[in-house]
Amino acid sequence: MKYENEQPVEELPIYQKGKEIFDLVKRIGDLIPEENEHLQYVKAEMLADAALLSVKVAGAHHAGLYDLKMEAAAIIRKAARDLMVKNHSLEMFGFEEVEYYQLVRDLIEEYRLLFIDWVAGFDQWDYIIDRWGLFNPPGVGPFDKDPDDDLPWDDFDLE
Template sequence: MEEEDFIDPKNLPIYKKGKEIFEVVHQICELIPDDNEILQHTKEHMLADAAMLTVKVAGAEGGGLYDLKMENATIIRKAARDLLVQNHSLEAFGFKEVAYFQIVRDLIEEYRLLFIDWVAGFDQWDYIIDRWGLFNPPGIGPFDKDTDDDVPFDPNDFLE
């Protein structure tokens, strides 16, 4: 990745929205009683999931390859969906302030829309073949021939 191509992830709308979600989740988690072990466990999961919404954006932006970006995007999607489900755990185990979680749900919907645009902007031509077959650009398969295999390479050319 060229230096002029570098985008600071902190300037991206999706990163900023992820940070906002983390801050709101953190505030809600501060309301969870310390003496409720199950809710404390839920709190840990919520904070970890909320943190993924920024951490993995930064990771995706740091590595230019399509498959790495898609892998990070998958982790983000899972974390956001898991975060939505935590509302049910909070309610089931007696959290009194569960109504505040609607704020998180609304923010995640805004995040989801930013996520769609962000993923659509991934460069599908900046890839290596994912031999596991999960994160290849459209039209590329795990058994395709890698055109880089045809490029002659002699490591001694670089050691002299």
Template sequence: MHEEEDASSPNPEQLPIFKKGREIYELTVKITDLIPDEDQMLCTYKDFMLEDAANLTVKVAGAEAADLYDIRMENAAIIRKAARDLMTHCSGLKMFGFKETQYLHLIREAIEEYRLLFIDWVSTFDPWNYCVDRWGLFNPPGVSADDYDPDGDKE
């Protein structure tokens, strides 16, 4: 019975994308720790980078817990934005005088590996397990924002 529970609700921490996200977060911590505390601009970037790197695991866990297609896709969109912003922040660090730029390629390379895992992960989302997204952004193909939703409509 314990094995059945594990199969129906996998631990997101065991997923390759979650593990890679954790690795990116730890790498981001180590690199941003090299930012001098007195440099206000770079410290602002540090805060943004740590938040974006944290979202690479937090939003995977949220998507796995939600299970619904629309919620999973919403979390995936946030992850994509966080990963892209993290790469942009690397450029910002360089532009604003971060001295240890030789390490920034490590974040970029890890994000590329994460991107490939992300593609595989998103392909596992079940488009038939959904509630209609009334905003129209995260509906499965063929579902419209004004479609009847037997699980969500009270009419």
């Protein structure tokens, strides 16, 4: 999907890096023995977290509102941080090729740097007030008056 003057999400470096991470996590996951139930569970968590890195970028890319973009960014951050420490779970449950996981950690660090630039590019003026107070642009609070309340709406007769 593409909007006017907007780069397709598939061309965004952060989206591409997310796909690269997913592909690597999948390849490492393919090395996990199917009979090891604990490692299979860790593998499922890893794949789910890795998928969020591109899926949530795509969702945020097509969401106009700042709070929706920031919510997606928070989910991405959590997924990436969870992926960073999965090597410990793999090691704990006896995954023999755990050293390959450093490649994932290296890619996540590259992703983190792209993430910082991506979030900095969010339009802080395209927002509605987040009444929960988590994802408002700087200077906007959950109890602020909504500027849209001052718009001179005419009552339209919809009959």
